[in-house]
Amino acid sequence: MSNDYGDAMEEVILVKKAQQGDRRAFCDLYSLYKEPFYRYALYRLGHPADAEDAVSECVLQLWHRLPTLREPAAFRTFAYRILSACCSRLIRTQIERRGQDNADNDTLAGRPELTSTDHTDTRLILEEALRSLPEQERQIVLLSAVSGLNSKEIADITGLSAGGVRSSLSRSLKKLRQQLTS
Amino acid sequence: MKEYENDLQYMKEQFAGDGTEVPESLSEEAVFAMLENVPQQASPFPGEAEPRKAGRRRWQKPVAAVAACACLVLGITALHPWDSGDDPVPAPPATGAGTEAAALLAAADTDENGMVVFGSYEELDSLIAAIVPEEEDYLVYEEAAGDAARVESAEAPAAATGSTGANAAGDTGSAPDHSSTYTQVDGIDEADIVKTDGRYIYYVSDYDNRIRIASAKDGKAENIASVRGDKCGTYIYDLYIRGDQLVVLGEAQESSFSALHPFNRRASVVTVFDITDRSNPQQTGQYIQSGTILSSRLSGSTLYLVTNDAIYTYEKNRCFPGICFAEGDWEDLPLGDICCFPETATPTYTVIGTVDLDAASISADTVQTKAILGGSEEVYCSQQALYLSTSFYPSDLTGDTYYLDGEDTLRTRIVKLALTGDAPAFAGSAVVPGWLNDQFSMDDSNGLFKAATTTSRSGRDTNNLFLFDENMQALGSVRDFAKDEHIEAVRYIKDKAYIITYEQTDPLFIIDLADPEEPDIIGHVKISGFSTLLVPASDEYLLGLGFSTQTNEWGEATDGVKLALFDISDAAQPAVSDSKEFEGMESEVQYNHKALLVGPDGDYYAIPYEIWTYNVRTESYDTTDGILVFTAKDGKMEVLKDIRTEDKVRRCVYIGEYLYGICGDDTIEGFAIP
Numbered sequence: 084m085s086n087d088y089g090d091a092m093e094e095v096i097l098v099k100k101a102q103q104g105d106r107r108a109f110c111d112l113y114s115l116y117k118e119p120f121y122r123y124a125l126y127r128l129g130h131p132a133d134a135e136d137a138v139s140e141c142v143l144q145l146w147h148r149l150p151t152l153r154e155p156a157a158f159r160t161f162a163y164r165i166l167s168a169c170c171s172r173l174i175r176t177q178i179e180r181r182g183q184d185n186a187d188n189d190t191l192a193g194r195p196e197l198t199s200t201d202h203t204d205t206r207l208i209l210e211e212a213l214r215s216l217p218e219q220e221r222q223i224v225l226l227s228a229v230s231g232l233n234s235k236e237i238a239d240i241t242g243l244s245a246g247g248v249r250s251s252l253s254r255s256l257k258k259l260r261q262q263l264t265s
Numbered sequence: 266m267k268e269y270e271n272d273l274q275y276m277k278e279q280f281a282g283d284g285t286e287v288p289e290s291l292s293e294e295a296v297f298a299m300l301e302n303v304p305q306q307a308s309p310f311p312g313e314a315e316p317r318k319a320g321r322r323r324w325q326k327p328v329a330a331v332a333a334c335a336c337l338v339l340g341i342t343a344l345h346p347w348d349s350g351d352d353p354v355p356a357p358p359a360t361g362a363g364t365e366a367a368a369l370l371a372a373a374d375t376d377e378n379g380m381v382v383f384g385s386y387e388e389l390d391s392l393i394a395a396i397v398p399e400e401e402d403y404l405v406y407e408e409a410a411g412d413a414a415r416v417e418s419a420e421a422p423a424a425a426t427g428s429t430g431a432n433a434a435g436d437t438g439s440a441p442d443h444s445s446t447y448t449q450v451d452g453i454d455e456a457d458i459v460k461t462d463g464r465y466i467y468y469v470s471d472y473d474n475r476i477r478i479a480s481a482k483d484g485k486a487e488n489i490a491s492v493r494g495d496k497c498g499t500y501i502y503d504l505y506i507r508g509d510q511l512v513v514l515g516e517a518q519e520s521s522f523s524a525l526h527p528f529n530r531r532a533s534v535v536t537v538f539d540i541t542d543r544s545n546p547q548q549t550g551q552y553i554q555s556g557t558i559l560s561s562r563l564s565g566s567t568l569y570l571v572t573n574d575a576i577y578t579y580e581k582n583r584c585f586p587g588i589c590f591a592e593g594d595w596e597d598l599p600l601g602d603i604c605c606f607p608e609t610a611t612p613t614y615t616v617i618g619t620v621d622l623d624a625a626s627i628s629a630d631t632v633q634t635k636a637i638l639g640g641s642e643e644v645y646c647s648q649q650a651l652y653l654s655t656s657f658y659p660s661d662l663t664g665d666t667y668y669l670d671g672e673d674t675l676r677t678r679i680v681k682l683a684l685t686g687d688a689p690a691f692a693g694s695a696v697v698p699g700w701l702n703d704q705f706s707m708d709d710s711n712g713l714f715k716a717a718t719t720t721s722r723s724g725r726d727t728n729n730l731f732l733f734d735e736n737m738q739a740l741g742s743v744r745d746f747a748k749d750e751h752i753e754a755v756r757y758i759k760d761k762a763y764i765i766t767y768e769q770t771d772p773l774f775i776i777d778l779a780d781p782e783e784p785d786i787i788g789h790v791k792i793s794g795f796s797t798l799l800v801p802a803s804d805e806y807l808l809g810l811g812f813s814t815q816t817n818e819w820g821e822a823t824d825g826v827k828l829a830l831f832d833i834s835d836a837a838q839p840a841v842s843d844s845k846e847f848e849g850m851e852s853e854v855q856y857n858h859k860a861l862l863v864g865p866d867g868d869y870y871a872i873p874y875e876i877w878t879y880n881v882r883t884e885s886y887d888t889t890d891g892i893l894v895f896t897a898k899d900g901k902m903e904v905l906k907d908i909r910t911e912d913k914v915r916r917c918v919y920i921g922e923y924l925y926g927i928c929g930d931d932t933i934e935g936f937a938i939p
Binding site for chain 1: 269277280285287291292294296299303305306397557573575576577611612639640641655656929
């Protein structure tokens with residue numbers, strides 16, 4: 084995520100080139116988003132293999148649909164809308180994989196067991212903290228703190244109002260920080 | 266400054282440092298190979314190699330739906346059409362969600378206030394169907410709602426802790442002088458996590474989801490009773506105290522209230538308790554309205570609850586706002602109580618509930634509820650009226666661009682609900698360019714409604730003040746001041762507006778409103794750092810609380826708490842008469858006015874704080890917690906007391922000569938002041 088006008092312009096140029104079919108430009112564009120894409124998917128899905136699937140799927144859809152993006156400056160929202168949908172579909176698949184018999188109400192209960200080979204300690208701790216939030220709050224935190232979207236962009240993706248996003252974020256971030264520092 | 270800026274920065278750092286590495290299979294080279302032979306969808310804008318020219322506001326072709334955000338996910342479930350020789354995903358239909366909604370809104374009736382009204386539930390239902398995003402991901406996989414318990418009826422006794430033997434009704438005689446929540450408007454109370462009535466301190470437990478009641482005397486406080494959160498929703502938000510009434514605001518999540526919300530929505534709960542016996546709160550009524558809490562106000566005996574009720578998933582005839590009570594079933598709001606902002610496509614209702622707390626019972630006879638389609642962002646309430654604001658891009662309906670030839674077209678609609686009748690009634694609305702910083706950006710004293718906004722033109726911020734009469738008709742304005750800055754604090758005092766902007770030069774502006782047709786900037790003074798809250802300390806002085814900043818190689822950044830005292834006795838020549846900076850300090854008062862404690866007669870001010878220092882050895886942060894007590898008299902500020910506490914202080918209150926800090930671990934410490 085860049086705030087600099089120069090970086091924003093560079094991204095717009097890459098988007099336009101990619102829209103014309105320039106694969107190299109698309110990959111340059113992708114390199115700007117690769118890490119937050121993967122991290123976002125990892126925290127939503129909990130499993131590196133699933134996160135890889137989600138990001139691959141997203142990249143394919145992104146490449147295919149990019150010419151339909153009217154305004155290159157809106158690329159970020161466009162991309163995360165697609166990534167979010169890819170993750171959501173995979174979550175449903177994960178739950179179907181595990182059957183409907185979740186004894187506890189944890190929405191993450193359908194996720195694969197986390198093992199220390201899959202995750203760094205910090206990520207386990209963050210995962211744990213994120214579990215204390217309902218799914219939508221978790222999604223909003225990730226879109227903000229991992230993907231760098233502003234409340235208007237998050238509102239576009241989630242269908243909430245920008246004010247609703249901000250109040251959700253305010254509560255969730257405070258809660259997470261308290262948990263992580265106690 | 267967004268209230269969660271500090272916490273967001275912290276979380277960003279946590280995520281950035283989590284050791285995640287992108288696997289080789291997702292490297293640029295791997296992606297490059299992955300995309301070989303993958304076709305792209307045909308551009309629906311052939312031949313548009315030129316940038317859009319000025320004046321051309323809409324696409325010429327009716328394929329508007331293509332870029333409509335809702336429609337982008339159409340066909341996502343059509344997986345990989347290219348790997349089996351199938352036809353590429355067909356172009357979405359010409360009339361996508363966005364344009365359909367625009368057409369429905371354009372065809373609908375409007376009332377005298379310009380708000381869209383509906384002739385039938387079907388009409389409203391069709392609009393919802395048109396604007397709820399197509400993707401059905403959010404709640405389909407949420408845990409199946411079990412058989413959740415209905416909220417219990419009135420007699421359920423609250424769990425009591427601590428000494429509960431004797432009837433703790435408090436002493437006879439009047440309570441000692443005590444603080445109240447710092448509010449924007451005198452006489453209009455705002456809910457908070459801590460309240461006091463001079464004998465007891467009532468607070469939301471930070472970790473235990475309950476309200477605790479503590480008796481407080483001579484610097485000592487003792488928890489004597491509590492009310493469980495799950496009696497007030499699922500999650501307690503904040504509270505009000507009125508004499509012997511405790512009013513708790515909470516939110517309910519779907520799984521626990523599914524009997525009330527069979528269709529996956531959030532609800533907010535108002536629970537009223539009789540606390541004549543402080544050790545034994547008795548529930549006397551409960552009212553539930555759909556949506557999550559945006560804000561509330563208490564004016565006299567009337568509680569106003571404003572919620573945002575978001576529709577994530579369209580279900581036919583199940584997407585209307587609704588209410589219920591402790592007994593009785595969920596009811597959709599009558600059509601006559603629902604209207605719609607004419608330009609929004611946000612599938613969220615703003616629901617405004619009005620509860621008469623003096624009524625013998627909380628029921629459909631004593632509660633009025635209205636809803637507006639299009640969520641709200643800020644709430645401002647005066648004795649005369651409640652104002653709701655919502656921001657939008659005119660192009661929202663079609664998911665079109667945010668920019669029109671370099672001009673950000675973000676606007677804010679402000680709706681006025683007059684409170685002077687039996688029930689809140691729409692009394693006009695106005696649209697202003699740009700966005701509001703917070704509730705303090707609005708004011709309606711002296712018969713004039715004022716709104717201060719920041720707009721963005723060609724990527725540069727600029728600021729404005731707009732004046733309206735009681736019917737929300739435009740009067741004068743000040744446009745485009747403080748370029749490249751945005752508003753961080755506003756206060757309206759008598760016939761002047763005081764505005765702080767940031768960044769770079771961060772001045773205080775004084776705008777004279779004596780002539781509403783021609784408001785004018787009459788004075789300004791530069792100061793480093795910026796205030797996010799302006800407090801009238803006296804007729805001559807304005808206290809600013811906010812952030813200190815420093816400039817490093819990345820630009821200007823906040824680095825601590827700053828207190829500033831402005832001499833405003835000569836409005837044409839305001840001056841900074843004193844300032845103090847506390848490096849490394851954070852305080853909730855920097856983004857929440859309710860965290861400020863004003864001592865008796867303004868003798869002192871107190872703010873809770875934390876100082877974060879990075880410990881290289883443990884690779885985490887150490888915190889120092891405390892309360893800063895200071896005076897602001899005759900143009901000078903002095904630290905009266907710097908109190909260190911064991912745990913983070915959430916709020917301070919005073920009772921008589923004692924200041925009490927309510928801490929995050931549910932302890933209360935008392936300190937004699939001075």
